Amino acid sequence: MVDHLSSAQWEMLVPLLSVQVEYAAGDVISHRGDLLDHSLLLLDGLVARSVPHGRGMRSTVVALQFPGEFVDLHAFPLKQLDHDVVSLTATRVAKICHNALQDLLNGNVELARKLWLMTLVDASIHRHWVMRNSAMRALARVANFFCEYDARMTAAFAAERDILPFTLKQADIADATGLTSVHVSRTLRDLREHGCCTVAGGKLTIHDRKGLFKIGNFDAAYLYMPDTAR
Amino acid sequence: MVDHLSSAQWEMLVPLLSVQVEYAAGDVISHRGDLLDHSLLLLDGLVARSVPHGRGMRSTVVALQFPGEFVDLHAFPLKQLDHDVVSLTATRVAKICHNALQDLLNGNVELARKLWLMTLVDASIHRHWVMRNSAMRALARVANFFCEYDARMTAAFAAERDILPFTLKQADIADATGLTSVHVSRTLRDLREHGCCTVAGGKLTIHDRKGLFKIGNFDAAYLYMPDTAR
DNA sequence: CGGAGCGTTGAGCAACGTCAAAAGACGTGG
DNA sequence: CCACGTCTTTTGACGTTGCTCAACGCTCCG
Incomplete structure (x- = not known):
């Protein structure tokens, strides 16, 4: 949901999104524990955050990202994720380098707070999934x-x-x-x-x-x- | 988990935590949808983030906060929460006003990123709860x-x-x-x-x-x- | 002593999982 | 175009987990 950003804020982010990558359905984009120096903005397709359960067994999808959403913005502060990131369909993503993002956010408190907010919306969705899969x-x-x-x-x-x-x-x-x-x-x-x-x-x-x-x-x-x- | 903060960062936060409040087991600290101008640091006891299901029915606990953790720091960017905040035991919390916090964070990018990180750890725990309640x-x-x-x-x-x-x-x-x-x-x-x-x-x-x-x-x-x- | 709240236990049942087989969808190569 | 293999969906029979309802005991507190 990049629509949390004003168009001016969006303009500032766009230059950092030059590199695009495509994945096929089933591709593992990053593994749990990997050290990440960039995050991804999903342009097209569906991406899952998924927790593997061991060889042969299916894994649990703990979150789903839609076009226009950041896939793993939380890797920017966390650096290392607790889950895999898996492409569920043919997907296209734009890379955003953490160094460049850090420079941008150091000079722009408003934008930083917006990105924080977007990860909090993800967290709200996580809570809903807890409720849904526990109580329905x-x-x-x-x-x-x-x-x-x-x-x-x-x-x-x-x-x-x-x-x-x-x-x-x-x-x-x-x-x-x-x-x-x-x-x-x-x-x-x-x-x-x-x-x-x-x-x-x-x-x-x-x-x-x-x-x-x-x-x-x-x-x-x-x-x-x-x-x-x- | 305030231990993500350096002691210097912690020192900066302490002056904002003057007001303390106590609750009894079962007290509803804030309701979903309330407009919040402050967040809480849990000093003692256990607090649940809980999603109500209707009169008479029990609600789902989607998260639990332990002493030393922020209860609803996410209310700072979000302003409004999607769940109730309920005291599960006798608890003691310290209030932190959003205005004061905003002033502090505007001048301290490092601290802002640490608080962001702490909300992301919460999100990671949410994901684990999704997995636990879905797959175990x-x-x-x-x-x-x-x-x-x-x-x-x-x-x-x-x-x-x-x-x-x-x-x-x-x-x-x-x-x-x-x-x-x-x-x-x-x-x-x-x-x-x-x-x-x-x-x-x-x-x-x-x-x-x-x-x-x-x-x-x-x-x-x-x-x-x-x-x-x- | 009596009541309220919480924990425990049992019997019966509904929801969901497991296993296995078969049918359909889809791409590949002949 | 058909034949083939692979992957996905559907269906049935059956097993298991966990829910529901109800009763009872326990503890705490007035």
Whole structure:
């Protein structure tokens, strides 16, 4: 969500974003524990922060980043991350070097506070995920996941759509919601039969957004969207 | 974890912490959506960030703060929180006014970055909670919860102990781990019978820390402890 | 002594996981 | 275009975990 920034602030950041890199679905962009001297701004595609569980086992997706969001801005103060960063689709990112960022932020307290704020919005989303995966049953959980997907995609496109690009596998949804892919499959059928939404052919089609929000018990306040007042 | 700060930085912060307040177990310190002009440093007791679910229903604890930690430093950039802040035990906190903090940080980029970092450690803990409550079964989940409790209490006391003060109710553990209090009760019995730890009389007694770590599959890296190198 | 709150236990059940098989989707090379 | 292998989704049968409901005991405190 770069829309937390004023256009003047955005202009200052752009020169630092010269180097672009592309990844394919499944690529590991950085490993937990790696020392990082740069962060990434996601231009296109979906990236997961994921905690591996050991060879052969699937890993848990603890966060998802959408186009227009920083993927690992928290690596700037932390230097080292506690999770892997994995590309879930074909993605394009822009690198931002920590040294250059430090120089920029030293002279601009306002911008520094905005970037701080953006990492805090990520943290708010983490808390929501804790709640979702701890306190909601499968149907509500997956519905709520789609509500968030819808809201963040809408922000990324700056336009509401009823048909969204969606190239995640059911196993990815499972990793993000703490279910098995088998149960995700069944839950998607339930949502389909409720007339809420359909996932097929790389698209998420929302037939009944209101119904989906209700089943998912969705309230977007935790996303701290800049324009869309709560 | 104020130990991320140098003693010089700590000295600068202390003058802002004049006002102290006490709360009793169960007090709601601030409500979601409240506009906040100050943050709190926890001096004593335990505080939960909790998401309410409606009248009568129990709420989900999405984070726990220990003595020496900021409770809601994220309210400084965010101004408004997405969750309640609830005292779980008798607590004592020190207020820090956002205006004064802003003046201090405007003149001290290093300190600002340290505070940023501290909120990012919170976020890392959130991610761990997502993983724990999504991917671990009850026994491992509760064991891991106790491992974290042990590690953060050890940091708060600056001393390792096998008998820790523990005044949370089983229902609180349930709210934090996404289980029911009934199942927590059974799980505590299991941990007791494994010879790992006992919860009774306001104390958590760790009989076999190594065994507890193993059952909880615990790796403290996500806590980003300053001294204890990973 | 009585009540309130918390912890414990048991029985039954719903939700979700596991395993396995089959069907569909998709790209590749002939 | 078809044949093939691989990956993903779907479905069924069955097992397990953890939830629900209800009863009972315990402790603390008035």
